Amino acid sequence: MKSFDELTSQELDAWHRLRAANPALDSPYFHPGFAAAVHEFEPVRVAVSRDARGEVASLLPCHRDGALLRPVGWPGADFQGPVRAPGTPFRPVELLGRGVRGLEFDHLLEAEGFEPWIVSRRASPYVDVSGGLDGYLGRASRTGKDNMGQARRRTAKAERAYGPVRFEADTVDAEALREVVRLKRAQYAATGAKDYFAAPGRQELLTKLLHTRDPAFRGVLSTLRAGPHLLAAHFGMCSGGVLHWWFPVYDPEYAKLAPGWILLRELVAAAPALGISRIDLGRGDDEYKRRAKTGESVVCQGLVTRSPARLALRRARDSLAATARRSGLLRDLVRKVKKM
Template identity: 35%
Template sequence: MDITIHRPDELTPSLRRAWHRAMDESPEYANPFLAPEFATGIGRYRGGTKVAVLHEDGEAVGFFPYERTALGVGRAVGLGLSDCQALVHRPGITWNARDLLAACGLSIFEFDHLVQEQRPFGPYVTGTFASPVIDVKPGDGTYPQWLRGTYPGLARTTLKKERRIGRDVGEVRFVFDERDPGMLRTLMRWKSAQYRRTGRMDRFSRPWIVGLVDHLFRVREDHFTGVLSVLYAGDRPVAAHFGPRSSTVLAAWFTAYDPELHYYSPGLMMHLRTAEAASRHGVTLVDLGRGDKEYKDWLKTRELRVGEGFAARPHPVATAHRLWRGPVRALRNTVNAHPRLREPADRFLKTVGTLRTSR
């Protein structure tokens, strides 16, 4: 097995085709976060973004995107933003994790949404977590018919709220692939306000993330498209979602709504409308991403498993990085796994958010 290292923007058309072929041949690698277009987007804004290409008998058969620091610390490309991570390869290809790290010049590689099938990384997984998904099937009927058939428990309440907002604000309409960049800015503004209101780190306060989302919004390829979906009441935007999609998978990424209309449950309306529309546009799976949220329990049809951990070679830098990052991850996971800890933590963050937004 030969391994060559490239910047994402250096990949030739033939290498990108080989990467797409590997995605097509294995359903577990069909996620848009595993596409070369996502790695290229990250590479525009984060230095040290690389792709290791695995060659067998002169043919490119595997692709491993990662970020590398000057000290040889590696992380999954887009760590903290990506909801799916893996070495994408064609079926039947075998590889060794330590040999891969050595070829990449990495002493350690950190991941938090690793595809479960990545067995060479298996010994380095410190925990696995549920990642809810929605299996969607093409439907010929109307949205209300689809909703009643797919989510009978939610249909009555949701349709009632949609009728109410139609009377109070304006007729409800949904655009699956909105191309107005102004609406993308509205979504980011809503999401920033939500982050601050709930005491979370405001991702859109970071210019590189804003730039990345702007860039991905403009990508229109068969294996990767940035999809902005918007729910309107009359001419007023009510809720919006932006996420990448591959040929068959739509990733739920950034969803937000007009906080003045929260009593209509616009976020839930947004997710339901998006799933129904995605089925009419060739999507077979909506990936809701790792995390315990009530709406995910309502919407999911099943769960995938993703792993987090640190693949490492014997090296002082690897030891130091694991000692620094490991306890932080362990504390976060402990809090998230126990409602008695998670609920007070959420209340504390919301109190902090209230104080922050009131200033």
């Protein structure tokens, strides 16, 4: 393992080459630009493996937290896994040792070599936006079409009530980004979710990404306003034709307008001009994701460990969390188990 800033130009070139050779790795999370940005605020280590010829065969960027390794960007990494060409062998257990007793993952792409340690799988919805709004409506479910139609009508309603509606698909606006963080933190507090931005460097990471304007990897901030009011906004990352839906927010004061749907509709319509063909919505059971999606991928949760007891405990924790999601009655207990 080596620090991200110790990677050679040959290893960085291999990162780009291996990613380009594997269509499954088109998410911006797999671009070295993401690891580079995170490394400015939290140390990133990279496991580099080589083949018999000495060529780079795979790279896995991660963080070390005591005896655990976790994927780069944890806990905000919605896609995880080694960067490698399809079919390249990978033995994650070889990362254990020298004080490392486990490699935890919660959004791992289906990956050969990890099967013994996968304890659960969950859907990660996406929206195919090729062809813009017309193309999407031709693929969307009935509920997706209905919500887009309602969003169009609510746009007119917002304009009558608050003033002209303005949508900016990709704006470098530091003040708007601060408002995204403020609204997101208020949402975390209202729902009892763990505050992602409580940890040092997280807000600064988004600011860094906002000002990253490389066409191959960049932050994307989209805003929806009516008159002087910010109704909704979203901050995500884009690489190639893929936009990752990362931090969507809306002002609860305008909740009756369902501004999140208005924002999503505008973004789908703007997708061709932005060069976007897919929006990854990220893992989750949110109703709007179920309604909006045109398809889904699968991400895995688990723990690479040599300890059967630790793996069994992880299985029990995930099983309990799944039950809580279904029933809504065990949420507090799940949080206590996770803290343990």
